[in-house]
Amino acid sequence: KAGVTQTPRYLIKTRGQQVTLSCSPISGHRSVSWYQQTPGQGLQFLFEYFSETQRNKGNFPGRFSGRQFSNSRSEMNVSTLELGDSALYLCASSLLWHYPYEQYFGPGTRLTVT
């Protein structure tokens, strides 16, 4: 079974631009979560989606948004990029009702904002 895939793997953007990152969960997984990883703040939860509904959101500004499609694929969007948004963005999926809290991570998207 294929793992969680994230595209693109690397991205360089300029301050003020916006960016969209994509995540395809493991087949059959319906929950998708997003995390931001930085050297200073560590791993921080962004949001979680299940059946196209956002069930939880971390403490991030409104510039960070996401959505989930009917096939469980998810995207996150960051508008008006700031230098501090440079990070590794990790997506994770989980299969509810069977070890529901076991999240499987993708390889991440490395975003650099210049």
Added chain:
Amino acid sequence: AQTVTQSQPEMSVQEAETVTLSCTYDTSENNYYLFWYKQPPSRQMILVIRQEAYKQQNATENRFSVNFQKAAKSFSLKISDSQLGDTAMYFCAFMILSGYALNFGKGTSLLVTP
């Protein structure tokens, strides 16, 4: 607020030896899951072991085992017969049942030497 503390930023162990990574957490919830994740230099986050808070028996996965002390809110990871491939950043994390979000510690960088 839920917090996770890993007090050992870096650790080193020789091949075939045993090492224990410490983790403490703080939560007022009763129902939660605890996890150890491993992030090798390749950056892919991998689940090492999972512990349900309602289970008194400590979880074990091959060379990896935990010492879960619920009253003390402690969740340490023991790696037996350390291998070079165990070199990685190890993150302790927990999730409350209704939150769908992993709360991570800052991580412990483990180096296994020949």
